[in-house]
Amino acid sequence: MPKLRTKRLSLRRPKSKRALNQIPGTLTYVGHKESSETILEVIDYNTNYFERYKSKNPQDALKFENEANVTWINIDGLNNTEEIENLGKRFNLHPLILEDIVNTDQRPKIDEYQDYLFVVAKMLYQNDDGQLLIEHISLVLGKDYVLSFQEAGGDVFDGVRERIEHKKGRIRNRNADYLLFALLDAIIDNYFLVVDDISDKIEGFEDQLFENRQDDDLIHEIQELKRAILRIRRAVFPIREVVGRLEKLNHAIIEENTGNYLRDLVDHIVQISENIDIYREMIWSLMDMYMTTISNKMNEVMKVLTIIATIFIPLTFIAGIYGMNFEYMPELRWKYSYFVLLGIMVIIFILMLYYFKRKKWL
The missing domain is CATH 3.30.460.20 (CorA soluble domain-like)
Structure with a gap:
């Protein structure tokens, strides 16, 4: 008896060639293994x-x-x-x-x-x-x-x-x-x-x-x-x-x-x-x-991307505000404005990471 092995099964099955419109009892071979002799x-x-x-x-x-x-x-x-x-x-x-x-x-x-x-x-x-x-x-x-x-x-x-x-x-x-x-x-x-x-x-x-x-x-x-x-x-x-x-x-x-x-x-x-x-x-x-499993993996990827986007929304908002070209802005001529805003962005970033960790979203 053939020994069984755990390999991928080859399952392509040839289509049958059934003989149609023949007299019942007519011998017509319908199969896939031709033998030269009996x-x-x-x-x-x-x-x-x-x-x-x-x-x-x-x-x-x-x-x-x-x-x-x-x-x-x-x-x-x-x-x-x-x-x-x-x-x-x-x-x-x-x-x-x-x-x-x-x-x-x-x-x-x-x-x-x-x-x-x-x-x-x-x-x-x-x-x-x-x-x-x-x-x-x-x-x-x-x-x-x-x-x-x-x-x-x-x-x-x-x-x-x-x-x-x-x-x-x-x-x-x-x-x-x-x-x-x-x-x-x-x-x-x-x-x-x-x-x-x-x-x-x-x-x-x-x-x-x-x-x-x-x-x-x-x-x-x-x-x-x-x-x-x-x-x-x-x-x-x-x-x-x-x-x-x-x-x-x-x-x-x-x-x-x-x-x-x-x-x-x-x-x-x-x-x-x-x-x-x-x-x-x-x-x-x-x-x-x-x-x-594939859906869960996709959800995990989307969750990470969503968290990253959420973190950068307030940072982008601040950058957008101070990127406007108005002449009169309160902090525009203050020499520490740039460093203060960077510090505020870093603090917001850290606080949001802490919040997401506490909620076990990360």
Whole structure:
């Protein structure tokens, strides 16, 4: 799983190129990651057997047809629609499902069919550069298999692969429905890491604001964080409905004891959703706090300027009076007039400073 780093998130999201006015069930790739070839990874296992196989030919998936085993087939490369369509025909997938598989803008959902279930979800993680990645993934659960479709290589399932290979936990003793739970659990667990990283960034921004250490980039970073939490919210909130429906689903390929694990999954996604709402409010508060801090700084500057202007008003008044060009002025010919007026100005200046200090305006 990619290591999370606290760096600025890159959030520019390309606009989707949705195909319009096409026949329902037409496979048109809608995404942003072009792959030159489709990569197939097959993990076939039971309690005492394990085989892992990689291939560039999707037809190799047809070799694994032993109902005594559980088969997980992971397909990378959604832009090769012809190969996706052929694979879908092999597993008798509905054309509308294939259309949703290659449409990466599809909202997370669950569809129930007689022989299988179709689940759409979003994987969230950060790469080594701190860039937030939200990737489309489609899962098909059959009686003894799970198909997972991704745009390109890289996912959050390394822990599941390790548990299967090294026979950790109970996954090797369970059926395909438990494998689907394990994959969804890995996706949702990674939500915690992404959301926790958002929390760390919020705390860092709060510390900077409380210490009055703003720079020109701070407001832009807060704005980027706001966009990040909105993207995360858009990806995560539909999963709550998906997992809730899956937990209540009465389908032949979902075993009753798997429901206990799915209920735990519901608790996790509810907790994540609540945290996202909390952090969303905190980010809005950061924006308000930043603007308030800037306003307070401006007020402090204006207060100093106002005090300086107030001090010089009487001094300017005196200077203005004695700067008039009248012939008859009482102190005009007195040899100490200049020094007396300077002394009066200094006294007024000191008295006003004392008054402002006493009022705690300075």
